[in-house]
Amino acid sequence: MATDRHLIDARGLKCPLPVLKLEKRIEQLSAGDELELLATDAMARIDIPLYCRQKGHECAVSQDGDVLRFVVRRG
Template identity: 50%
Template sequence: MSEIKVSHRLDTKGLYCPEPVMMLHTQIDDLAAGDILEVLATDPSTKRDIPKFCAFLGHELLEQGEKESIYYYLIQKG
C-alpha cells in the first residue's frame, strides 16, 4: 500500500455483496470532503463494485490492489 495518509478505515473482510458497498455508503456519508477512507475486503466483487460506486457518486479512487487475498481501496471523499 502507498504512503497516502488515511483518515478512516472500514473493514468489510468476510462480508459479501452487497454488504461492503452498503457499509461504504454509510461510512463515507459521515466523512468530510477530502477525507481518505481505506476499505479492506475479501469479496472479489468489490473489484467491480467499489470503482463503480466512486465514479457514480463523485469520489476519487486513489488506489486499489490486493495483498494476501485482501483487497484494499483508498477513496477520497468528493
C-alpha cells in the same frame, strides 16, 4: 493538506455489504477525507470503484493476497 483516515474492515463480507458500509460511512466524512476499506469479496473490485465513479469519489485499489485494499477520497 492532511486528511483524516478512516478504516472499514469488510473482510469476509459478501456483496453488497462492503459497498453499503462504504456508502453509510463516507456520508459522514468531509470532502477530501480519505477512507480505507479492506475486503475479500472479489465483487468488491468491481462494485466499489463503480460506486465511487457514480458518486464523484476518487478510488485507488491494491491487493495483498486475497485482501483488496481500497483508499477512497470523498469528492
